[in-house]
Amino acid sequence: MKRFIPLLLAVIVAAVFVAYYRQQPGEVWAGPAKMPLSGLPPDAKQSQSVNAIAGTSRPPGTVRQAKPPTEVVMRHQMQAIATAWLASTQFPPYSVPLDTHNTAYVAPRKGQALTLPLADGSTVNWRVDKYIFVAPEAVTGHIEVSGGRVDGLPEVQLSAGSARFSASVEGAGQGRFRFVWQPSPDGIKAVAGEIVVHVHMTLQGKPFDFESRIQYQDPVAFVRAVGEPKVEAVNWVIPAYVEARRPGRYVLRANLLTEQGVPVAHLFSQQDLQGGRAEMLLRAHISVLKLAGETPAYILEGWQIYRKPLPGEKTLWGSSEMGRVRVRAFPLTDYIDEGWRDPKAAERQAFFERMAGGLSQDP
Numbered sequence: 011m012k013r014f015i016p017l018l019l020a021v022i023v024a025a026v027f028v029a030y031y032r033q034q035p036g037e038v039w040a041g042p043a044k045m046p047l048s049g050l051p052p053d054a055k056q057s058q059s060v061n062a063i064a065g066t067s068r069p070p071g072t073v074r075q076a077k078p079p080t081e082v083v084m085r086h087q088m089q090a091i092a093t094a095w096l097a098s099t100q101f102p103p104y105s106v107p108l109d110t111h112n113t114a115y116v117a118p119r120k121g122q123a124l125t126l127p128l129a130d131g132s133t134v135n136w137r138v139d140k141y142i143f144v145a146p147e148a149v150t151g152h153i154e155v156s157g158g159r160v161d162g163l164p165e166v167q168l169s170a171g172s173a174r175f176s177a178s179v180e181g182a183g184q185g186r187f188r189f190v191w192q193p194s195p196d197g198i199k200a201v202a203g204e205i206v207v208h209v210h211m212t213l214q215g216k217p218f219d220f221e222s223r224i225q226y227q228d229p230v231a232f233v234r235a236v237g238e239p240k241v242e243a244v245n246w247v248i249p250a251y252v253e254a255r256r257p258g259r260y261v262l263r264a265n266l267l268t269e270q271g272v273p274v275a276h277l278f279s280q281q282d283l284q285g286g287r288a289e290m291l292l293r294a295h296i297s298v299l300k301l302a303g304e305t306p307a308y309i310l311e312g313w314q315i316y317r318k319p320l321p322g323e324k325t326l327w328g329s330s331e332m333g334r335v336r337v338r339a340f341p342l343t344d345y346i347d348e349g350w351r352d353p354k355a356a357e358r359q360a361f362f363e364r365m366a367g368g369l370s371q372d373p
Contacts, residue, residue: 115312118314119327121224134220144222160212162212163187164189227326230316234287234331245345246293254289260318262314271309307339
């Protein structure tokens with residue numbers, strides 16, 4: 011049901027969009043107005059305006075951008091939504107093919123790179139590597155200057171309230187620098203919460219300053235270890251042993267690869283925890299295991315654990331004591347070779363087909 015909610019929201023957005031483009035009485039549709047709709051057929055993209063029609067309130071000779079018929083726009087919007095939904099139903103939500111370009115899978119909490127153009131034509135590109143760090147992680151980032159001369163090394167300061175710390179900076183050649191701040195236990199206590207990362211550098215003999223704000227959190231949970239995997243019908247299953255510092259609903263994620271490094275699946279599990287030690291199960295469905303083929307072993311990496319926020323709260327992140335873990339794989343013949351199907355797939359597919367194909371019929 012949770013995966014269906016975003017699709018319903020998309021339907022609502024499409025309906026609002028259609029209401030805006032609703033055809034006015036007495037008008038002739040001659041194509042989209044100004045911004046073409048990618049979902050419309052090529053023969054719908056013609057002239058951009060039509061003459062006013064007699065009987066409207068506009069003076070004769072005025073020009074108005076025409077709008078496509080409601081049912082055409084709605085049909086193509088629903089067809090696009092239905093296509094995306096059908097693709098998502100091929101795999102269970104707890105086990106989807108690992109997309110190495112999806113930063114939420116491979117680089118959670120990745121910071122956004124910023125480009126700062128300067129008056130002399132040079133640019134500064136910089137990024138704090140994450141927008142949320144979890145203790146005892148080091149705060150790291152990169153600075154790159156293009157088209158200008160940097161005098162000396164940049165200075166990077168971190169501040170939280172009255173606490174001030176200096177990061178170490180080293181050059182990487184050709185105007186590139188990397189900074190690192192490894193906090194001590196006292197430093198972690200001092201900066202828990204929001205940190206301002208301030209950079210001061212001299213470019214072409216002139217001072218230049220910029221800053222960014224990040225979060226530094228105490229871990230709310232820990233991934234301690236994993237147990238022995240096993241086959242359960244259509245799933246490869248492995249227990250993960252976690253420890254939560256406070257009660258709540260927790261999400262555990264990890265990436266599964268073959269021993270040779272071929273991406274297999276992104277694994278997802280969520281569970282209500284009361285605090286203390288607990289076991290959470292990660293599962294990989296045969297439908298994704300078959301995509302990678304046979305392998306003597308799997309690698310689990312990219313561990314993420316976090317507490318889902320209640321209204322008014324922030325997401326609280328945990329940390330993992332494990333990095334890359336080699337775990338046992340089983341022959342694909344050990345599994346029940348059965349594709350996954352959403353229990354409500356038929357009902358939802360019928361809904362989309364009615365919306366996408368039956369809109370031109372009069373009520």
